[in-house]
Amino acid sequence: MKLDRRQILAAGAASLFAPRIAFARAATERRLVFIIQRGAADGLATLAPLGDKAYSGLRGDLANLEGGARLDPLFTLHPALAQTAQLYGAKQALFAHAIASPYRERSHFDAQNVLETGGTVPYARKDGWMNRLLSLLPAGEARALAVSATIPAALRGDNPVASYAPSNLPDAPGDLLQRVSQLYAGDPQLHGLWEEALQTRAMAAGTDLAGARGGEAAGKLVASLMSGAQGARVVMVETTGWDTHAQQKGRLAAQLGGLDALIGALKEGLGPTWNDTLVIVATEFGRTAAVNGTGGTDHGTGALAMLLGGTVAGGRILADWPGLAPAQLYEGRDLKPTIALDALLSGAIAGHFSLDPAIATARLFPETAGKPLSGLIRA
Numbered sequence: 001m002k003l004d005r006r007q008i009l010a011a012g013a014a015s016l017f018a019p020r021i022a023f024a025r026a027a028t029e030r031r032l033v034f035i036i037q038r039g040a041a042d043g044l045a046t047l048a049p050l051g052d053k054a055y056s057g058l059r060g061d062l063a064n065l066e067g068g069a070r071l072d073p074l075f076t077l078h079p080a081l082a083q084t085a086q087l088y089g090a091k092q093a094l095f096a097h098a099i100a101s102p103y104r105e106r107s108h109f110d111a112q113n114v115l116e117t118g119g120t121v122p123y124a125r126k127d128g129w130m131n132r133l134l135s136l137l138p139a140g141e142a143r144a145l146a147v148s149a150t151i152p153a154a155l156r157g158d159n160p161v162a163s164y165a166p167s168n169l170p171d172a173p174g175d176l177l178q179r180v181s182q183l184y185a186g187d188p189q190l191h192g193l194w195e196e197a198l199q200t201r202a203m204a205a206g207t208d209l210a211g212a213r214g215g216e217a218a219g220k221l222v223a224s225l226m227s228g229a230q231g232a233r234v235v236m237v238e239t240t241g242w243d244t245h246a247q248q249k250g251r252l253a254a255q256l257g258g259l260d261a262l263i264g265a266l267k268e269g270l271g272p273t274w275n276d277t278l279v280i281v282a283t284e285f286g287r288t289a290a291v292n293g294t295g296g297t298d299h300g301t302g303a304l305a306m307l308l309g310g311t312v313a314g315g316r317i318l319a320d321w322p323g324l325a326p327a328q329l330y331e332g333r334d335l336k337p338t339i340a341l342d343a344l345l346s347g348a349i350a351g352h353f354s355l356d357p358a359i360a361t362a363r364l365f366p367e368t369a370g371k372p373l374s375g376l377i378r379a
Helices: 005-014 055-063 082-089 108-117 129-134 174-184 190-203 215-226 248-276 341-352 357-364
Strands: 021-024 031-037 093-100 144-147 161-164 234-239 277-283 303-308 316-318
Touching (some): 031 108, 055 248, 082 248, 082 303, 108 129, 129 357, 234 248, 248 277, 277 341, 303 341, 341 357
Parallel strands (some): 031 277, 093 316, 144 161
Antiparallel strands (some): 021 234, 277 303
């Protein structure tokens, strides 16, 4: 059977990488990692307001967070986030509570689209804020790559993004890779794409790709792909399984443990580069204030976002806390949002990459009227 060059490229590259990670590259020493929690992570359990008198009555057994780090008189961090608690103690973690995008309904897909595109209504924008960010970074090396079945909405746009679909096939043999390299040697477009694929494979060498769905393995893989002069500079990591309608206590503990392991492995793998890294963790919306009849929570509104890394002015919690008494809840059921997620993202990214905050906000979130938050990144 005869294959054309594009078929060979797709078949060879598909066996090289692990699924559910997407990254982009730009010519800057600063690194950005965006971890999306698909499914609506429960911020009220992740960073629990145990100091709010209404909390335990709403949450029942879910309010038992024995072993969690008490960060201040109001908030306690979930015990599964032990390494994240250490980052908070080292002033490399900042939490923003009662936060939300402009979206106010409770559809996962619509909310994720608003979060990723940086719009105000679902599907109004065709490009993502991460793709738009690439045009604000130094030109020449702003190349993007999505390692997933489809390019995530946050990375779609005018700036070129390559994609490799995940595969369960074994690694391609070395002689096949050499033949493909020879085949593409004279092709001005495919030669560069193929060389970048081989380069990424080399950076990931020694990583347990088969286990990259696990937190620690995924963190090691991302760190390997970000390390060195040719490493990725802007990264997106997709995590799923946060839709905890039933039996939340054990499920959420496992989810948060995986996230904590990912962050810890990423920090360890990056080494000194961690000092130039910003990690953003965000979800599409929060969950109901009250526990439901099956030991879980349902789709809500106000959520939690995290800023982690060596550039973060951390050891703080941003929260204009609205309270959890019945009259204080949004629509009588949810944590009321008091911080705009767009303002957090634009302020953190502008500070991290030394961009003009007004220009960054206008480019990343053009429909947002709010002012970006300041003071999130170390001077």
